Amino acid sequence: MIRNLIIGSFVSLALFGTAYAEGGDAGAGKAKAEGCSGCHGEDGNAPAPMFPKLAGQHASFLAKQLHDFKSKKRDDPTMTAMAASLSDADIADLSAFYAKQKITPEKGEKSELGEKIYRAGNAAKGTPACSGCHGPSGAGNPNAVYPVLAGQYASYISKTLHDYKSGERANDPNQIMRTIASRLSEDEINAVAEYASGL
Ligand code: HEC
Ligand code: HEC
The missing domain is CATH 1.10.760.10 (Cytochrome c-like domain)
Structure with missing residues (x-):
């Protein structure tokens, strides 16, 4: 069953992903990210673990999440409010900017x-x-x-x-x-x- 899920989602997502992130301008995204940096960090490496790191994340995934917050498909009081006023171009630019940043590694626990x-x-x-x-x-x-x-x-x-x-x-x-x-x-x-x- 999982196998079918994988194949089915792969096909539909491949279409979504590219469409969402298309044409993003990382330079424009940097300026638009000012209001995000308090929680997610200047370069997408969030200063506190209650906020996810965005640095180095795929633009397709970031764009999907921002569209989902905006439409409340993913409901989070903070992020739904933050995404409400973002246009499609804003989302593509912000996603391009964060995708280009480098994520700082974590030690983790090799259990x-x-x-x-x-x-x-x-x-x-x-x-x-x-x-x-x-x-x-x-x-x-x-x-x-x-x-x-x-x-x-x-x-x-x-x-x-x-x-x-x-x-x-x-x-x-x-x-x-x-x-x-x-x-x-x-x-x-x-x-x-x-x-x-x-x-
Ligand atoms: C069949 C493919 C598949 C498998 C197997 C899978 N994932 Fe995922 N995972 C996804 C997809 C697709 C998403 C993104 C969902 C979305 O678009 O919102 C995701 C999202 C996540 C997220 C959210 C990341 C974020 O930044 O918000 C976490 C955490 C995660 N997976 C952990 C795991 C862990 C741990 C396992 C193994 C126990 C696992 N996944 C197995 C496909 C998979
Ligand atoms: C007041 C703090 C705050 C601000 C400001 C903020 N965020 Fe967030 N953001 C969060 C929190 C908290 C989450 C995690 C929500 C959850 O737990 O599901 C999140 C999640 C996200 C995610 C999903 C990441 C993932 O791995 O699933 C993206 C993308 C994101 N924010 C982008 C942005 C952008 C772009 C801005 C600026 C327009 C922004 N955020 C401003 C707090 C904030």
Whole structure:
């Protein structure tokens, strides 16, 4: 079943991703990012782990998230307000700017459980390997709109997996991440979040 999900979402997302981020101007994005830097940092390396890093993230993924915040498909009180006044061009420019920045690495914790879930999943529960989509080095895939995880704060990855598990975050195509997160235990979430962060 997961196999079908992967193929189905790959096709539809490849179209979305490129359309959303098309024509972005990183130089214009830098100026537009002034109002974002308080939380996400001047260069997209957020100063505190309660805010996600945006540096080095795929433009296609950033643009999709900003469109989803704007339409409330992804509902977050702060970001929905921030995205409300952004035009399509603003979104493309901001996404191009952050994608060009360099993410600062995180140490993470090389736990055996985290590595196992990331690289092999958990066959007994039908959890697929994260690496199948997010890549062996956590670099994601810009065309399929699979986000970068390497270097992201572990606490943000963990919060996000909890949000998918509870359904609080529901903008994942074909419920891919909600299905996967619902099969992760508390220990597995914490371990894989640390592991992916440190890749
Ligand atoms: C007051 C703080 C604040 C400001 C200002 C802010 N953000 Fe955010 N942003 C957040 C928080 C908090 C989240 C995480 C929401 C969640 O937990 O789902 C977030 C998430 C995001 C995400 C999703 C990242 C991911 O990995 O899923 C993007 C993209 C983003 N913000 C872009 C922007 C842009 C562009 C601006 C400026 C126009 C901006 N933000 C301004 C707090 C802020
Ligand atoms: C079938 C492909 C697939 C697999 C397998 C997969 N993911 Fe994802 N993941 C996605 C997609 C697609 C998104 C982006 C959803 C969206 O567009 O909002 C995502 C988003 C995420 C995010 C949100 C990132 C952010 O910055 O907001 C996290 C965290 C995440 N995945 C962690 C994991 C972990 C941990 C595993 C393994 C347990 C995993 N994923 C397995 C496809 C996958």
